[in-house]
Amino acid sequence: MRTPARPVDHLEPLRSVSVAARADRPGWPPRSAIVTGASSGIGRQTALLLAEQSCTTLLIGRNGRALDEVAAATGGHRMAVDLAEPTASNAVAARARELLGEVDLLVCSAGLGYAGPFEAMTPATLAELVAVNVLSPLTLVRAVLPRMLERGQGRILLVGSVAGALGVRGEVAYSATKAALVGFADALRSEVGGRGVGVTLCLPGVVDTEFFSRRGTPYLRRYPRPIPARRVASAMLTATGRGRAEVWTPRWLVGAARVHGAIPSVYRGLAGVFG
Numbered sequence: 001m002r003t004p005a006r007p008v009d010h011l012e013p014l015r016s017v018s019v020a021a022r023a024d025r026p027g028w029p030p031r032s033a034i035v036t037g038a039s040s041g042i043g044r045q046t047a048l049l050l051a052e053q054s055c056t057t058l059l060i061g062r063n064g065r066a067l068d069e070v071a072a073a074t075g076g077h078r079m080a081v082d083l084a085e086p087t088a089s090n091a092v093a094a095r096a097r098e099l100l101g102e103v104d105l106l107v108c109s110a111g112l113g114y115a116g117p118f119e120a121m122t123p124a125t126l127a128e129l130v131a132v133n134v135l136s137p138l139t140l141v142r143a144v145l146p147r148m149l150e151r152g153q154g155r156i157l158l159v160g161s162v163a164g165a166l167g168v169r170g171e172v173a174y175s176a177t178k179a180a181l182v183g184f185a186d187a188l189r190s191e192v193g194g195r196g197v198g199v200t201l202c203l204p205g206v207v208d209t210e211f212f213s214r215r216g217t218p219y220l221r222r223y224p225r226p227i228p229a230r231r232v233a234s235a236m237l238t239a240t241g242r243g244r245a246e247v248w249t250p251r252w253l254v255g256a257a258r259v260h261g262a263i264p265s266v267y268r269g270l271a272g273v274f275g
């Protein structure tokens with residue numbers, strides 16, 4: 001039986017998250033969701049927000065203890081699995097069928113970073129980055145999409161990065177993996193958008209999570225300042241509910257992207273500020 005989500009301290013109120021069911025938003029708010037990366041950071045905050053909307057979640061990560069904590073706080077189910085394993089996505093989808101029945105929402109937040117000169121990257125690190133950041137969301141979407149299309153209902157929320165749109169020096173391979181999600185989201189939206197399945201891509205800037213300590217290179221810039229993971233989770237869920245194609249967090253990053261697209265030479269001059 002589900003236990004209600006415990007209130008979490010230091011979190012912002014939920015005003016910005018759309019909770020009301022509306023006829024023009026079938027399947028929203030979601031009653032069931034898979035959340036990858038649920039053991040930490042943005043994924044964890046997303047799971048907490050979903051629980052506050054009475055959504056039953058399947059929480060995915062590797063760290064069993066962290067998953068236990070989130071499961072206790074949300075009443076969700078948990079599954080510890082390494083998404084870099086080729087069989088992981090099908091196993092997650094099968095478990096979701098058992099535990100959730102239908103999946104209204106798939107949130108792909110699991111990801112890892114890498115910072116350092118590209119020429120120093122080992123093939124094994126490169127392969128892991130691609131496996132977790134690219135292959136895992138693609139294969140997971142592939143696993144849940146047929147049933148969403150059959151139902152004519154479902155939402156896919158992909159956590160990309162501003163690095164995938166603008167390209168960040170010192171994060172070459174990471175930028176490339178996140179750029180893959182930009183193309184994936186665009187193409188998929190175009191292919192399935194008219195069949196009841198929404199695809200939203202979130203492009204966060206710098207977020208205050210363990211992402212930087214995990215990749216082994218701390219975030220040292222004074223600007224832009226890291227924003228809370230809760231803020232990103234709230235913004236991307238709201239955008240998903242509204243059927244938005246993209247959400248940039250913080251929003252001013254859109255300006256950087258517009259400069260990049262319209263006047264690339266000016267952008268390159270400012271790249272020290274943005275990237």
Ligand SMILES: NC(=O)c1ccc[n+]([C@@H]2O[C@H](COP(=O)([O-])OP(=O)(O)OC[C@H]3O[C@@H](n4cnc5c(N)ncnc54)[C@H](OP(=O)(O)O)[C@@H]3O)[C@@H](O)[C@H]2O)c1
Pocket residue numbers: 036037038039040041042043060061062063064066081082083084109110111112113132159160161162203204205206207208209210211212214229
């Ligand atoms: N933080 C930022 O500044 C920032 C900016 C832009 C985009 N992003 C993106 O936001 C997403 C979430 O990152 P975050 O900031 O929340 O970082 P985080 O706190 O480090 O969380 C990363 C999550 O990914 C999971 N994960 C990593 N490798 C995995 C694997 N092989 N198998 C299963 N799960 C795996 C981790 O699970 P376990 O610990 O349980 O293994 C953890 O739950 C990522 O896709 C990241 O690229 C982050």
